[in-house]
Amino acid sequence: MAEKKGSKLEKKLTIKQENSWLTIDKKQEKEIYTFSESYKNFLNVAKTEREVVDFVIATATKHGFKQIEKTKKLKPGDKVIVTSMKKNLALAVIGKTPIEKGMKILTSHIDSPRLDLKQKPLYEDKDAELALFKTHYYGGIKKYQWVNIPLAIHGVISRADGKLIDVNIGEDPDDPVLVIGDLLPHLSRKAQGKRELFEGIKGEELRLIVGSRPLKTEKDAKRKLKLNILNILNKKYGIVEEDLISAELEVVPALPSRDVGLDRSLVGGYGHDDRVCAFTTLMATCELKNPKRTAMTLFFDKEEVGSVGATGAQSNFFELCAGEILERLTPKYKYSTLKRALATSRAISADVAAGMHPVFKDVYEKQNAAKLGHGVVICKYGGARGKQGANDASAEYVGEIRALFNKKKIPWQYAELGKVDEGGGGTVARFIARYNLNVVDCGPPVISMHSPFEIVSKIDLYFAYLAYKEFQLAE
Numbered sequence: 001m002a003e004k005k006g007s008k009l010e011k012k013l014t015i016k017q018e019n020s021w022l023t024i025d026k027k028q029e030k031e032i033y034t035f036s037e038s039y040k041n042f043l044n045v046a047k048t049e050r051e052v053v054d055f056v057i058a059t060a061t062k063h064g065f066k067q068i069e070k071t072k073k074l075k076p077g078d079k080v081i082v083t084s085m086k087k088n089l090a091l092a093v094i095g096k097t098p099i100e101k102g103m104k105i106l107t108s109h110i111d112s113p114r115l116d117l118k119q120k121p122l123y124e125d126k127d128a129e130l131a132l133f134k135t136h137y138y139g140g141i142k143k144y145q146w147v148n149i150p151l152a153i154h155g156v157i158s159r160a161d162g163k164l165i166d167v168n169i170g171e172d173p174d175d176p177v178l179v180i181g182d183l184l185p186h187l188s189r190k191a192q193g194k195r196e197l198f199e200g201i202k203g204e205e206l207r208l209i210v211g212s213r214p215l216k217t218e219k220d221a222k223r224k225l226k227l228n229i230l231n232i233l234n235k236k237y238g239i240v241e242e243d244l245i246s247a248e249l250e251v252v253p254a255l256p257s258r259d260v261g262l263d264r265s266l267v268g269g270y271g272h273d274d275r276v277c278a279f280t281t282l283m284a285t286c287e288l289k290n291p292k293r294t295a296m297t298l299f300f301d302k303e304e305v306g307s308v309g310a311t312g313a314q315s316n317f318f319e320l321c322a323g324e325i326l327e328r329l330t331p332k333y334k335y336s337t338l339k340r341a342l343a344t345s346r347a348i349s350a351d352v353a354a355g356m357h358p359v360f361k362d363v364y365e366k367q368n369a370a371k372l373g374h375g376v377v378i379c380k381y382g383g384a385r386g387k388q389g390a391n392d393a394s395a396e397y398v399g400e401i402r403a404l405f406n407k408k409k410i411p412w413q414y415a416e417l418g419k420v421d422e423g424g425g426g427t428v429a430r431f432i433a434r435y436n437l438n439v440v441d442c443g444p445p446v447i448s449m450h451s452p453f454e455i456v457s458k459i460d461l462y463f464a465y466l467a468y469k470e471f472q473l474a475e
């Protein structure tokens with residue numbers, strides 16, 4: 001006999017997929033909205049990897065974490081910070097179980113797609129009589145999205161005298177902002193109309209307008225507009241043009257995070273990918289008390305350009321952190337003990353998933369797509385063109401994570417990025433997996449990923465935090 005829709009057997013046998021807003025009580029609702037306020041604040045004050053590192057250190061310090069160099073020995077319950085070149089770091093809470101029996105690891109990345117200033121950025125356009133900065137974009141952006149919006153510059157300049165100068169222009173309401181101007185539609189038909197969408201604005205066309213006023217006092221100067229900008233920078237930071245060569249100046253949207261939707265159920269902001277996971281893993285680990293296993297939470301740089309470089313997940317930082325901890329627990333440990341501590345560890349690669357776009361639904365495979373408001377997304381594999389480059393977590397490990405979330409009543413959903421031949425992407429999971437450990441991707445879904453104003457759901461944000469916390473608490 002055929003079963004009717006909604007029948008008992010159907011309930012027993014099929015996946016339950018409910019909008020999480022329907023299942024929460026008043027108390028949780030309040031917690032969700034309060035939590036999202038602190039997240040919005042974080043988004044506004046930590047827009048670059050260096051700023052996230054500062055935020056993580058400040059927050060962890062408030063929660064009793066100490067710089068590992070200041071400790072000689074570690075014991076269960078101790079909390080430490082391991083830093084690296086100011087652009088990535090790790091937190092650890094020592095557990096009761098010996099470390100060689102495995103740690104509980106959370107990883108996120110703290111770099112987001114953006115525009116970097118070129119090392120020789122400044123010039124003046126003689127015809128238009130404007131001073132401009134040239135940029136070199138970082139990560140996978142749709143270039144046309146970065147024009148006509150207020151932009152800020154964050155970063156550092158290493159001056160000739162060795163001093164590191166912090167730069168932050170465009171965030172204070174009294175600051176000026178910078179902008180990349182687009183061409184007016186009246187004259188765009190030929191110049192841009194025939195271009196493909198991704199080339200609507202080309203890389204070399206991403207140039208910031210930084211000034212329009214020549215320096216009056218320098219009558220003999222050849223480039224008065226450029227000189228005026230250099231003069232302003234010199235007065236403010238004591239720098240000359242050559243100092244910009246040893247600088248990291250990142251151009252990010254000068255837009256604060258905002259509630260989105262008439263029901264205020266969403267948060268819009270720059271760089272949810274992957275600061276939403278940086279923040280939620282940070283809060284989870286900071287609140288961890290006496291975990292059974294040693295909890296390690298890593299914040300990586302350079303994920304958006306392939307996890308390369310000294311501060312990316314392909315560096316030796318993870319192994320170094322484990323070694324730093326191990327030598328403070330067991331001073332005469334063997335190299336094989338370190339390898340075993342890594343290989344017996346279990347990890348969640350906390351990174352965002354693609355939330356289904358309501359208009360461009362065709363690129364998603366609806367049965368395996370993530371929806372905003374349906375909880376954290378477990379993603380067994382990523383990759384492209386037939387799982388190329390995918391970590392592909394084991395069935396056993398996905399089973400363990402699924403069972404944990406079900407037991408702790410954490411709403412979760414399963415998703416892939418999109419349709420099989422549509423495209424693809426990767427995370428740090430495959431680089432962590434090199435140590436022969438179990439790792440799976442898990443994080444909230446995002447709409448408008450890699451754009452200057454991405455969207456997440458407040459309820460997914462909150463349950464990501466709870467999911468990470470329960471993961472590190474569990475045996």
Ligand code: MN
Binds near residue numbers: 109273274303351352
């Ligand atoms: Mn990411």
Ligand code: MN
Binds near residue numbers: 273304
């Ligand atoms: Mn990304």
